[in-house]
Amino acid sequence: MxxxxxxxxxxxxxxxxxxxxxxxxxxxxxxxxxxxxxxxxxxxxxxxxxVAVHPNDVWFWEEGQQRAEREADEELAAGEVNPPMTGAEFLSHLEEVTGEKLGEGQ
Known part of the structure; x- marks a missing residue:
């Protein structure tokens, strides 16, 4: 009206x-x-x-990123999240994923 x-x-x-x-x-x-x-x-x-979007933030509004954000929101809502890792746990996880040994000082 x-x-x-x-x-x-x-x-x-x-x-x-x-x-x-x-x-x-x-x-x-x-x-x-x-x-x-x-x-x-x-x-x-x-x-x-x-709403104006700063050029550095345009990637966030692209369809693929928005799809990933929706998936993450659904996982959070369903309680499908892992607790935060410590630094040592994260490095261990990276070693498993990459197959590379990450020693101290690297």
């Missing part, structure tokens, strides 16, 4: 769009770093708030 909350404006010099304060508060757009997607739909402009 549409809700009319007022008018914004576009700066004639640089095209900056001014969003009414009521809209910014309701949609959480008060943060100056907020990202908004512009969609043109049947002659109207629709603004969609979006």
């Amino acid at each position: 549409d809700k009319h909350v007022g008018f914004g404006s576009v700066s004639s010099t640089d095209g900056t769009l001014v969003v009414p304060p009521e809209v910014r508060r309701e949609l959480g757009l008060d943060n100056p770093d907020t990202v908004v997607e512009f969609v043109v739909r049947e002659g109207e402009v629709v603004l969609l708030p979006r």
Whole structure:
């Protein structure tokens, strides 16, 4: 359902769009770093708030990583987790997996 909350404006010099304060508060757009997607739909402009992802974090949102995260969440929920290993246990595990002897100082 549409809700009319007022008018914004576009700066004639640089095209900056001014969003009414009521809209910014309701949609959480008060943060100056907020990202908004512009969609043109049947002659109207629709603004969609979006969460910006830092370029260093893009890998986390790729489908394969998200699938692995969901699997890990399911394992945690089912209690299918191993207790944390000590440093010595971890090195022993690595030796088993790699078949290499990991001595001290390496």
